[in-house]
Amino acid sequence: MKNILCTTILLIASISLAIGQNWDWGGPIDPLQEKFEVKHYRLELELYPATQSIKGKSTVTFSTIEKLDILRLDLIDEYKVTSVQMNGAEVEFSHENDLLDIRVGNSTYDAVDIFYEGKTPIAPNPPWDGGFTWKKDNLGNDWMGFSSQGEGGKVFMPALDHPSSEALEGVDLLITVPKPYYVAGNGRLDQIQQEGEKLTYYWRTDYPINNYGINFTMGIFHEEKINFSSISGDQIPMHVWVLQENKAKAKDILEVLKVSTETQEKYFGAYPWPKDKIAIVETPYLGMEHQTINAYGNNYRFVKMGSVNYDNLLHHELGHEWFGNKVSVGDWADFWIQEGITSFGDWMFYWEHGGEEAYFKKAKSTLKQISHSKPVVSAVNSTEEEAYHPEIYTKGAYVMHSLRWVLGDDVFFPMLKAFSSDPRFTYENQVNTRDFIDFVQSYSRKDLEGFFQLYLYTTDIPEVKISKKGEKGYEVSLLGIDFQLPVEVETEKGIETVTLGKQPLLINSKSLPIVDPRGWLMLKK
Structure with a gap:
């Protein structure tokens, strides 16, 4: 998430929260929402750039082990819910305080259709203070992106909006826009349908996906693509969508994406979504990890690292395909697992392409940013706002760097790959800090309890x-x-x-x- 110059970033974020709507999420899960889990989301939305609004239908497929009277979803009050149906029949609902309560009654159906519309919330300072970002590119074309890690899925769809909830069977996105606009979304593009002066893009993924990882971006884009040869043996489609004005830079950033993916695979293991794609899309905000369609807005600020070009934003958000999207936390208290390990992956680009000197220089510069003001691990049932602070990046990465030293490379790197491929902690399953500690100690056969307790749970250092x-x-x-x-x-x-x-x-x-x-x-x- 939300990358890299953490001290400055968090200062900006704290200012933005004061001027924008603050939809936090996480904390203790609502008791009504503990009774069911979401299997699949299907979004059929039309985007209206002129009014910065959306209209459409969301179908939520769910499962439950007990009878429900109320199906409670989250959806911000800015949207108007016009109808809720189950099996084509209207059902009663109430929508207030950003909660959508659907009166299921005696229904035995496992899906609900929600029709809604409204002006989208505008992001005051994306991606840290999220929402929709509607802009014009330099050629005068409409350009839309949205970010919602700090706010959750409720800012664009009805959802069980808690970090412990993922759509276990994926998401379908049917996004309609005025011709000739393009929509880049999660997963793979099944079809494009034209009706009059409108185009509908049908994107879908069958992989589990977290709420804020669901995303779609609209614009007039130039596309470059290749097939990426993964260490898994798969040939994976690799795409970049850039604004038309940046067409000349598309091949360069595609090569940067290719090198970064090769580097991430070397240290984190095979790319997690081989049936879908590896992709970035240029967005009107800095960036965010959206599963298989990472947002990129870093203005092509490459730096030379050895013989290759490096883009810190691109590499960081790509790393979240492993830690954030594949390995996800169910409680923001453990946020560092997503941000700290991903940030350590940024350091490994320095090691791989810049050498030891560049790596240790990066480590020492990061150390200067760590004030040890808060523990890396927050209190159980933390909200995103409570858990999000600079040291989940900086100190989280340094913990991994120190762990590398304590274990030695021959143990550490195989351990990291083993952790990121363990089915207990990946895809439909989620992870917490205790899981990580126990896994490392079991894998390494070392007692590291004191090390982890000190560096993750306290602000003390030896x-x-x-x-x-x-x-x-x-x-x-x-x-x-x-x-x-x-x-x-x-x-x-x-x-x-x-x-x-x-x-x-x-x-x-x-x-x-x-x-x-x-x-x-x-x-x-």
Whole structure:
């Protein structure tokens, strides 16, 4: 999500919340919504650029293990619900306080059709303060995108709007726009239908998908595409849709996307959605991870990394296809799993293409941004607003960097791939921090409870203490912890790895030793 220069970003976000509508989500799930789960969403919407509004029908297919009297969905009050039907018959409903309560009665049907319309909420500062963004491109064409990670699906569709809820059997998007506009959406394009001066684009995916991962973008685009050769052996369609004014840049950004995907696959495993596509679409806001159709608005600000071009925004949002879309949290308390591990994946681009020096420079620059002001893991049942702060990116990535050091590459990287492919934590199943800790300890056969408890659940960091010990050298210890860590120590003899804890260790050195010179760990020196 919401990438990269976290301190500045969060400052902007906090300002925007004061001036815009704040639809938060998460927290404890509504008791009425615990009684059912969503199987599938089908959205049939028409977009009206002139009035910045939408109109259409949403079909929600659900399952339940007990009889329902009320089917409670979320939908913001800005939309007017004109009708609710089950099996073609009208059913009673109420719509207030952003809740849509449907009186199911004695119905045995497992799907409901909701007809709704209205002006879309405008995003004050997308994607941090989300909603719809309607703009004109430089050629005078309408251009629409929307972002809703901080607000949830209720800003564009009726939904069971809780992070623990995903559409287990996917989503169908039938989006109608004026001719000649194009709509890029999730999954694969089944067909385009024309009726008079209107075009309907039918996108669909059968994979599980979270609410904010559902997305569609309208514009006049130029498309470039290739087939990507995945490490899985699949040939996956790879697309970029850019504004017509940026047509000359399309092949370049397609190559950037290809290199980033190859890099992500090397460290995270095979691309998660091989039956659909790998794609980005140019959006009128910075960016967001929308499953198989990532939003891109970084203005082609590539930097040279070794022999290739790197776009930090593109690479970060692409990384969420693994951590965020495939591996998802059901409680925003564990937000760092999505943002921290994805941010660590950004560092690995530096390692892969810029080398060790670039990687450690990135680590040290990130360390300067970490104030240890809040724990990485928030309280259970956190809302998105409560859990979202810069250190889920920065400190979350640094925890992964330190874990890499503690485990060693031969264990760490296979572990990371194993975690991101474990069916207990992927696709229709979700994950929390305890799952991650237990998995790492089981895989590595190491007791890392102290490490995780310190760095994820507190704002404390170990303090390095160095004391002169006669002519023999220096005693070095780590204060504030009751476990031990492998630490590099540099002396006139070079760098060696020792095990440090609260008990002093004698380091033979004529000069003051440098503890952790490359910056593997978060330490107070």
